[in-house]
Amino acid sequence: MVKLMSKCIVIGAGPGGMSAAIYLKRAGIDVILIEKMVPGGEMLKTNKIENYLGFDSIDGGELALRMSSQVKDLGIEIIRDDITDISYDNTFIVTGLKNKYQADYVIIATGRVPxxxxxxxxxxxxxxxxxxxxxxxxxxxxxxxxxxxxxxxxxxxxxxxxxxxxxxxxxxxxxxxxxxxxxxxxxxxxxxxxxxxxxxxxxxxxxxxxxxxxxxxxxxxxxxxxxxAIGGTPDISFLKNLNVDTINGYIKTDDKMRTNIKGLYAVGDVRYKDFYQIITAASDGAIAALSIREDD
Ligand SMILES: Cc1cc2nc3c(=O)[nH]c(=O)nc-3n(C[C@H](O)[C@H](O)[C@H](O)COP(=O)(O)OP(=O)(O)OC[C@H]3O[C@@H](n4cnc5c(N)ncnc54)[C@H](O)[C@@H]3O)c2cc1C
CATH class of the missing domain: 3.50.50.60 (FAD/NAD(P)-binding domain)
Incomplete structure (x- = not known):
């Protein structure tokens, strides 16, 4: 298994993860974005989005494509891998089905499953x-x-x-x-x-x-x-080796998206919050990236 290194790893390329990666890259922080399927997340499940700022109405696939193009145009690589484990030994070791990755900071943006x-x-x-x-x-x-x-x-x-x-x-x-x-x-x-x-x-x-x-x-x-279509719950089984605080199965964070584990952040639908939307996931991603810039 190859071990890839980066200052920060974002897991999940939905709106939360893509927003985090864009903010990190623009802040000059080295980032790898890892996605197990194709970029877009839950947006790919809807044909009409009418409440995302800047678009009266847009197809979910089209919005996903615009976001992923923005990510790629900034030179951020989206690696296809399914993350199965994260451990900590001075740095984070993130294990996927294909590779191992190492980083000082990890942002969990894996959403939830139906x-x-x-x-x-x-x-x-x-x-x-x-x-x-x-x-x-x-x-x-x-x-x-x-x-x-x-x-x-x-x-x-x-x-x-x-x-x-x-x-x-x-x-x-x-x-x-x-x-x-x-x-x-x-x-x-x-x-x-x-x-x-x-x-x-x-x-x-x-x-x-x-x-x-x-x-x-x-x-x-x-x-x-x-x-x-009765909602979903996060699948965070890959966090089994870290004692991450959760509420009803969702990751608990503070308002800077920090979890109880230093260097580990969570954004979007995977974290415990009141409103689960594209714009709130994107906002979480931006906040996590800016918090890492502050915390580093
Ligand atoms: C049918 C439907 C319609 C919706 N309509 C709207 C709407 O009109 N407006 C609105 O604002 N919101 C809407 N939403 C909600 C919105 O899509 C979500 O709130 C938003 O996508 C959450 O973003 P996220 O980045 O947190 O997670 P997600 O979009 O779920 O993305 C998570 C990503 O992480 C990846 N991932 C998961 N586990 C792993 C792993 N172990 N390793 C690597 N990658 C992993 C997944 O493949 C996925 O791509 C809708 C949702 C649905 C289901």
């Missing part, structure tokens, strides 16, 4: 009817009936996207909708979106793939696709 319903067959039916991303998989359900679980902004964004592709879209909400009024109004104006409140999925019905779901009130919905 929360599962936790029902039997959920894993087995993944990509055979069950999905956690409408913009990624919606096209497979063209002209079919589908359902979405969840009542927040993400769920309604996905419902609107699917309503242009699918015959009918059921939105299954455990209690009431929590999404913004703008999204709720748009959904109300769509004839093929049906909101079912006070329901939950109790069982998947399938043969080789999903053919329907059974609801807690006994109703059966014949749907070919079920999109689960």
């Amino acid at each position: 929360r599962k319903l936790g029902l039997d067959m959920e894993e087995a039916l993944l990509n055979r009817g069950i999905s956690y991303c409408a913009t990624c998989d919606g096209a497979f359900y063209k002209g079919k009936e589908v359902a979405i679980v969840g009542g927040g902004d993400s769920a309604l964004t996905e419902a609107l996207y699917l309503s242009d592709i699918c015959l009918k879209v059921y939105v299954l909400v455990r209690k009431d909708l929590k999404a913004s009024d703008i999204l709720q109004n748009r959904v109300k104006n769509k004839d093929n979106i049906v909101i079912l409140k006070n329901v939950s999925v109790s069982q998947f019905i399938s043969s080789d793939s999903l053919t329907g779901v059974l609801l807690n009130d006994g109703r059966k919905l014949d749907v070919n696709g079920l999109f689960i």
Whole structure:
């Protein structure tokens, strides 16, 4: 394994990580940005972003591309690797599936992974009817009936996207909708979106793939696709060797993005905070980079 060295390593190339890398580079701090998939993070899951400063409306993929171009144009290399462990021995040793890396400072910007319903067959039916991303998989359900679980902004964004592709879209909400009024109004104006409140999925019905779901009130919905949009939780198993303070599974930081471990920072959806948005992730990234400049 090659060991690559840098003053700072940013793990995760979503808006939080990319913003941090840009601020670090511009502050003259040597930085490596490591991403296990492609740059963009959760932005790649949405086709329409209408609340990011400077754009009335922009496709998530387009915004991701603009951010990653800015990163690359500054000469910051985005290394593709999946980080599995971080340890500390005078410096941080960051281990990925491909390489080992060494740095004085590490910024965790790994976001969160979709929360599962936790029902039997959920894993087995993944990509055979069950999905956690409408913009990624919606096209497979063209002209079919589908359902979405969840009542927040993400769920309604996905419902609107699917309503242009699918015959009918059921939105299954455990209690009431929590999404913004703008999204709720748009959904109300769509004839093929049906909101079912006070329901939950109790069982998947399938043969080789999903053919329907059974609801807690006994109703059966014949749907070919079920999109689960009930938020997420961070996967920070790679921090098992550092005693990082967390709150409800999210990394605890101060307002300068410092964790309880000296030299380790966390930004964006992976950290415990009130609002999980692109602009707040980007803001966190900028703050972490400027804090490192101050702390160094
Ligand atoms: C459907 C949907 C619609 C949304 N719409 C909006 C919207 O309209 N406006 C808005 O402001 N926000 C929206 N959001 C929320 C927004 O996308 C997130 O708050 C934001 O992307 C968080 O940024 P982040 O950088 O913290 O994490 P992420 O964007 O999740 O990026 C984390 C990155 O880290 C990488 N990573 C994870 N683990 C590792 C590892 N071990 N090694 C290497 N890399 C790793 C991931 O592959 C990923 O690229 C939406 C979210 C969803 C799901």
